[in-house]
Amino acid sequence: MTDDERRSVSDSESGGLSRRDESTAGSRLRVAIVGGGFMAEVHSRAARAARAEPAGIVSSTPERSAAAAERLGIGRAYDSLEHLLDDDSIDVVHVTTPNALHASQAAAVLASGKDVVCEKPLATTVVDAEALVSAAAGRTATVPFVYRFHPLVREARARFASGAAGQVLTVNASYLQDWLLAAGDDNWRVDSEQGGRSRAFADIGSHLVDLVEFVSGDRVARLSAKKRTVFAERAAHAGITTEDAAAVVIETASGAIGTLLVSQVAPGRKNRLWLEIAGSAESVAFDQEQPETLWVGRRSGSLLVPRDADQLSADAARLCVVPSGHPQGYQDAFNAFVADSYAAVAGESPDGLPRFEDGLRAVRITDAVIDSAESGTWIEMGTHE
Numbered sequence: 001m002t003d004d005e006r007r008s009v010s011d012s013e014s015g016g017l018s019r020r021d022e023s024t025a026g027s028r029l030r031v032a033i034v035g036g037g038f039m040a041e042v043h044s045r046a047a048r049a050a051r052a053e054p055a056g057i058v059s060s061t062p063e064r065s066a067a068a069a070e071r072l073g074i075g076r077a078y079d080s081l082e083h084l085l086d087d088d089s090i091d092v093v094h095v096t097t098p099n100a101l102h103a104s105q106a107a108a109v110l111a112s113g114k115d116v117v118c119e120k121p122l123a124t125t126v127v128d129a130e131a132l133v134s135a136a137a138g139r140t141a142t143v144p145f146v147y148r149f150h151p152l153v154r155e156a157r158a159r160f161a162s163g164a165a166g167q168v169l170t171v172n173a174s175y176l177q178d179w180l181l182a183a184g185d186d187n188w189r190v191d192s193e194q195g196g197r198s199r200a201f202a203d204i205g206s207h208l209v210d211l212v213e214f215v216s217g218d219r220v221a222r223l224s225a226k227k228r229t230v231f232a233e234r235a236a237h238a239g240i241t242t243e244d245a246a247a248v249v250i251e252t253a254s255g256a257i258g259t260l261l262v263s264q265v266a267p268g269r270k271n272r273l274w275l276e277i278a279g280s281a282e283s284v285a286f287d288q289e290q291p292e293t294l295w296v297g298r299r300s301g302s303l304l305v306p307r308d309a310d311q312l313s314a315d316a317a318r319l320c321v322v323p324s325g326h327p328q329g330y331q332d333a334f335n336a337f338v339a340d341s342y343a344a345v346a347g348e349s350p351d352g353l354p355r356f357e358d359g360l361r362a363v364r365i366t367d368a369v370i371d372s373a374e375s376g377t378w379i380e381m382g383t384h385e
Contacts, residue, residue: 028051028052028053029050029052029053029091029092029342029345030052030053030055030089030090030091030092031047031052031053031054031055031090031091031092031093031094032054032055032056032057032058032078032084032087032090032092032093032094033047033054033056033057033058033072033074033093033094033096034057034058034081034084034093034094034095034096034097034105034109035059035094035095035096035097035119036057036059036060036064036065036067036068036071036072037096039096039119040057040068040072040094040096041072042331042334043094043096043117043334043338044057044072044073044074045331045334045335046331046334046335046337046338046339047094047338049335049338049339050335050338050339050342052092052338052342054072054073054074054075055074055075055076055089055090056069056074056075056076056077056078056084056087056090057069057072057074057076057077057078058077058078058079058080058081058083058084062077062079062080065077065078065079081105081108082108085108085109085112085114086112090114091114091115091345092114092115092116092117092140092341092342092345093109093114093115093116093117094116094117094118094119095109095116095117095118095119096119097119098188098189098194098195099121099124099189099194099195099196099202100124100193100194100195100196102118102119102121102122102123102124103122103123103124103125103128103129103131103132105118106118106122106132106141107131107132107135110132110135110136110139110141111135114139115139115140115141115345116136116139116140116141116142117141117142117143117144117338117341118132118141118142118143118356118359119143119144120143120144120145120202120206120207120359120362121196121202121203121206121359121362121363121366122143122356122359122360122362122363123359123363124195124196124197124202124363125196125363125367126360126363126364126367129356129359129360129363129364130360132356132359132360133356133357133359133360136355136356140341140344140345141355141356142337142341142344142353142354142355142356143354143355143356143358143359143362144334144337144338144354145206145207145210145211145214145337145354145358145362146330146333146334146336146337147207147210147211147273147288147333148210148211148214148333148337148352148354149319149332149333149334149336149337149340149352150286150288150291150319150328150333151307151309151312151316151317151319151320151328152286152291152292152293152294152305152307152312152316153211153214153215153286154312154313154315154316154319154352155294155305155312155313155316156215156277156284156286156294157214157215157217157315157352158312158313158315158316159279159282159284159296160215160216160217160277160279160284161217162313164281164282165277165279165280165281165282165283165284166279166280166281166282167254167256167279167280168216168217168218168252168254168256168277168278168279169256169278169279169280170256170257170258170277170278171212171216171250171252171256171257171258171259171260171275171276171277171278172258172259172275172276172277172278173208173211173212173258173259173260173261173274173275173276173277174208174260174261174262174263174272174273174274174275175204175205175207175208175261175262175263175272175273175274176261176262176263176266176269176272176274177204177263177264177266177269177270177271177272178264178265178266178267178268178269178270179264179270180231180234180244180264180265181264181265181266181267183231183233183234183235184234184235185234185235186234186235186236186237189203189242190234190237190240190242191237191240191242192241192242195242196242197241197242197370198242198243198366198367198369198370199242199243199244199264200227200242200243200244200245200246200262200263200264201227201243201246201248201262201366201369201370202363202366203264204262204264204273205246205248205260205262205366205369206362206363206365206366207273208260208262208273208275209260209362209365210354210358210361210362211273211275212258212260212275212277213361214352215275215277215284215286216252216256216277218252218253218254218256219252219253219381220250220251220252220253220365220381221251221252221253221380221381221382222250222251222378222379222380222381222382223248223249223250223251223365223368223369223372223378223379223381224248224249224372224377224378224379225246225247225248225249225368225369225370225372225373225379226246226247226248226373227243227245227246227247227369227370227373228243228244228245228246229241229242229243229244230244230245230265231244243370243373244263244264244265245261245262245263245264245265245266246260246261246262246263246369246373247259247260247261247262248260248261248262248369248372270289271288271289271330272287272288272289273287273288273289274286274287274288274289276295278297281298282296282297282298283295283296283297283298284296284297285297288330291307291327291328291329292306292307292327292328293305293306293307306324307320307324307328308320308324309323309324310324315351315352319333319336321335321336337353337354340352340353341353364381365381368381
């Protein structure tokens, strides 16, 4: 059997990519993007990969909208979000703006009757995130926790879900970057007015916690946190209160214990999301910067599992879009997330698709982390379950 034949069989068995092709064959979704920065580029590439048409874009001014449309090859630039939402030909809207704008813009999209993909954090307050979950009833509303869409993350998840890894015992996870390492490094995210009360944890720690809970099938029940702001002044901002790094001790609903470290001031680490979850039978470890292998640790006979569809669970195999030995990465994971979002718009129910409820969960945990760091106390998550 050839590699193409194997992938065809895997798709048919898993119901993933083949169903997605069928659901999009009859009509092409028209999507619009709110925002014109880096994430708008990522979303536009993913939309095209999913065979949708990036039909419009709006940025902070009409001039910036026009420039973004030209740069990204999108047909129409809107003067305002209101004009975009008045366009009945748009099916799905992607919100990729600064954090403080997410809640109001996503709410406006939903009120217009359109489906929405909203960047994380879903909102900067729990109240706003709860309101969005309520507003999204009956619509497709997703949040790009895209690391769920690495095939070997799905393989790790399958090992815990099947019982092969045993009961969750400990968690050791981190998400490290260095792009804000120096005082001269600056970005709108350091400003709490634009990014919210949390920066590093809301930005990347939310991905880390989502992945821990997604893979283990276990939820954080209580936590204790410390945070640090290394630079209160940067090139264009003063009086900075958002954190550069946070360290969190967690206890899960099943009684597992663990540690999470998040930093945007870790020299040499560009986008290193790493987690190791120890079960009573085996451990699994995944490194987002080396996504082609999954370490499976056993008392005897540890192994590296390659991203090879023939060796993986059906849910992991369906996300293998090229044969083993041809590396997949971040954009591939993002493409898979967007494709599954569009499949949901078409009426399917893709497994593991992160929806607004998952975005609300991340906002609640982020709030708990900052509350704990500021109060010096443990925070119980049980009241939010």
